[in-house]
Amino acid sequence: MTTELGRLIARRIALAGPISMADFMAEALGHPRLGYYRGALPVGAAGDFTTAPEISQMFGEMVGAWLAERWLAMGKPLPVNLVELGPGRGSLMADALRATRGVAGFHAALELHLVETNAPLRTRQERALAGFRPVWHERFDEVPEGPLLLVANEFFDALPVRQFEKAHDGWHERMIGLAADGETLAFALGPGVTPYARFLGDAPDGAQAEIGEAGRALAAAIGGRVKRHGGWALIVDYGYETGAGTSVQAVRGHKGASLLDRPGETDLSAHVDFAALAAAADAPTFGPVSQAHFLRQLGIVQRAQTLKARATDDQCAAVDAALARLIGADQMGTLFRVLAIGDGRSIPAGFSEAP
Numbered sequence: 553m554t555t556e557l558g559r560l561i562a563r564r565i566a567l568a569g570p571i572s573m574a575d576f577m578a579e580a581l582g583h584p585r586l587g588y589y590r591g592a593l594p595v596g597a598a599g600d601f602t603t604a605p606e607i608s609q610m611f612g613e614m615v616g617a618w619l620a621e622r623w624l625a626m627g628k629p630l631p632v633n634l635v636e637l638g639p640g641r642g643s644l645m646a647d648a649l650r651a652t653r654g655v656a657g658f659h660a661a662l663e664l665h666l667v668e669t670n671a672p673l674r675t676r677q678e679r680a681l682a683g684f685r686p687v688w689h690e691r692f693d694e695v696p697e698g699p700l701l702l703v704a705n706e707f708f709d710a711l712p713v714r715q716f717e718k719a720h721d722g723w724h725e726r727m728i729g730l731a732a733d734g735e736t737l738a739f740a741l742g743p744g745v746t747p748y749a750r751f752l753g754d755a756p757d758g759a760q761a762e763i764g765e766a767g768r769a770l771a772a773a774i775g776g777r778v779k780r781h782g783g784w785a786l787i788v789d790y791g792y793e794t795g796a797g798t799s800v801q802a803v804r805g806h807k808g809a810s811l812l813d814r815p816g817e818t819d820l821s822a823h824v825d826f827a828a829l830a831a832a833a834d835a836p837t838f839g840p841v842s843q844a845h846f847l848r849q850l851g852i853v854q855r856a857q858t859l860k861a862r863a864t865d866d867q868c869a870a871v872d873a874a875l876a877r878l879i880g881a882d883q884m885g886t887l888f889r890v891l892a893i894g895d896g897r898s899i900p901a902g903f904s905e906a907p
């Protein structure tokens with residue numbers, strides 16, 4: 553049994569023909585009433601997945617330190633737009649702001665802008681960040697022009713990607729159509745060679761590839777702001793290992809699910825192609841470095857020690873476990889990467905070569 557959204561998508565395909573993976577993701581995640589990111593709280597222990605800021609306050613604290621350091625490096629612009637893309641429950645920003653209370657003038661300079669489409673999550677963010685009078689937007693383009701400090705954790709992976717497969721006559725787009733029963737969603741290659749072939753280069757037959765136009769457009773918009781007004785952006789996400797292949801995955805209830813099953817109830821995400829984002833930004837970029845490298849350079853190990861000095865045995869064990877999840881090579885430490893886009897006048901904390 554599929555979902556109401558699954559039936560709507562099948563009807564659209566029956567009427568207008570197969571759709572791209574990008575169109576499918578955009579509908580499945582963003583449909584105004586039935587999309588996955590419109591519905592009840594996806595993030596957190598009770599949702600479908602847990603994120604770094606939900607694992608530990610230390611993550612947001614390190615990001616806060618980075619943002620404040622970049623604000624100082626920018627010459628303390630006033631005002632500065634502090635933007636978060638997809639703030640989830642608001643935990644990252646709340647921890648970042650709590651950690652930077654002592655930075656003279658920083659909070660007074662901030663105008664907080666949150667880009668979020670999910671109404672239940674906006675309510676959470678409002679509660680977590682009430683003291684900072686955030687302004688919400690549907691899209692980054694709506695954020696007023698001005699000096700920029702931006703953070704996005706596990707946001708770019710939710711943006712739609714197109715998928716391609718190489719056949720003997722060239723690259724074809726991987727489309728979603730209907731199975732023989734006329735109802736079930738099914739993959740099929742587009743009949744003609746795709747015009748995107750010129751971005752894909754040569755590859756053996758059967759090779760697969762992805763292009764994320766939405767992510768590239770957003771990186772270009774961020775790069776444009778930084779060039780016009782000065783500023784810095786920090787993008788954290790799980791990234792491409794090899795730069796090739798397809799990566800869209802489906803998760804429901806903390807478990808893998810099948811891609812076309814139950815759209816609207818299933819989280820879909822793609823590995824982020826950091827090289828493509830950096831190229832699209834068309835501004836100085838730093839990294840990507842591993843999340844472990846970034847967090848260690850920002851001082852997360854010392855922060856964990858400070859927290860443990862005032863903690864019970866149980867709390868100490870929880871801090872150690874959280875630290876291991878955030879920086880462990882077998883956990884989030886290497887799969888997750890961090891990219892900075894900025895004015896390039898100095899190397900931001902977390903991105904120097906030394907370990």
Ligand code: SAH
Nearest residue numbers: 589603638639640667668669670705706710
């Ligand atoms: N950054 C948070 C949440 C990550 S989940 C954390 O680390 O915990 C992705 C977030 O982006 C959610 O808040 C989701 O509602 C939001 N989101 C997803 N797609 C979006 C889009 N196209 N426009 C705006 N917000 C989006």
